[in-house]
Amino acid sequence: MDISRLAEVDSCTWSLAADAREGRREARLYGTRELVAAMDDKVLEQIGNVAKLPGLVGPAMAMPDAHWGYGFPIGGVAAFDPEQGGIISAGGVGFDISCGIRCLRTDLAKGDILQVARKLSDGLFRDIPAGVGEGGNLRLTVQELDRVLEHGARWAVQEGFGEEADLEFIEDHGCAKGADPTCVSPLAKSRQLGEMGTLGSGNHYLEVQWVDRVLDAEAAEAFGVAEGQVVVSIHCGSRGLGHQIGTDFLVSLAKAATRLGIALPDRELACAPIRSPEGEQYFGAMNAATNCALANRQILAHITRGVFRHFFPKARVETLFDVSHNTCKPEEHEVGGRKRLLYVHRKGATRAFGPGNPTLPARYRAVGQPVVIGGSMGTGSWILAGSETSEARAYSSASHGAGRAMSRNAALKRWQGRQLVDQLGEQGIIIRTRSMRGAAEEAPGAYKDVELVAEATEKAGLARRVASLRPLICVKG
């Protein structure tokens, strides 16, 4: 991107000035000069378009891992005031509603895994349903699914998938408020009846990792992680249900925008006022999809525990945290000296509440919310903590991953899946997948350097680095 159009506010903050004639408010990109300059021009165009939407409060923002998405960039954050005509947008949440990462900490050491790595990868690959259209071991009725959509991970725990103690460490304690299954189409529900407890495809994965380096000893202790310790990260979302809701509401919100005379800078930014029938219906459906994703990750965490217990009967496998990456949440934030209720869209961005936030588990409250930056296949990941400055910087938001640097098609031309899997194997990283095409699309080289993203996230004041993770086993969707 041509950064000469941007003002350098500080070394990690780049501003596209408001333009009254174009009806555009400020757009802001966070990241080092190198990361922002390497982003596609489309990121600037898209975040500039978001800055034209009604009821925006503060700048439209892009996180350091941002890249081109549908309407909003992935890595986009924007807050809207419902009392000022603020909108809600399906493109601002993303198709995979509440896609996110469940992070489990174990009391195992890297050496324990190395002794059984191949067999453990067999067990995970056998028991974790993964891949396009891959069904799970559950078949629900519509009535049962409605309970999933209302109660989220709580439903899963009640059904015997996991432990009550997991719920404290899930965003919203495992159940998103405002879910309304009656806003979800029969088609969206039917697509999900056989897909609870499945990983999906694309960038989704389950990874067994070890803690390579601790940078913040106090936060690491609060999070219960230490160097050499093994953790498991499960990255997945709301599967067919969330995708169908996104598809359904793009149409419904576009009609609402036309009816209400909202000028859309891009038709992919279909949206409706938060206080409108279509806006409220999308909010109800989106939260239902969030509960689907939270239940999905809860079931997968339970399956993972089962596989680990087979090899390590006494191992502790506890939920460190579960963060969503694709959400729109009503939150109170201080703007101009007063608290305001805002609907914060985070698309490919993590909520990152800072120290002292009363909704955080007591164990983490003093250090801030755990934030997981998921790396690309076979590279590193990071655990961070929400920082004091995150609220003022980005309504308490941070990066969610390495972020793509190259399209899937470009990656397919450049890499071969089998070769990548073999190369990573030589580095001691076991990749298990049913799709070599998917593996090529997910080539590490098609992503930004996660080290640079994590560093920039900290420098930009969005979250501070706690511990880096290195992969041992990766089950790819």
Place this chain on the structure above:
DNA sequence: ATGTGC
């Protein structure tokens, strides 16, 4: 992201 794509 996706019973991947009209």
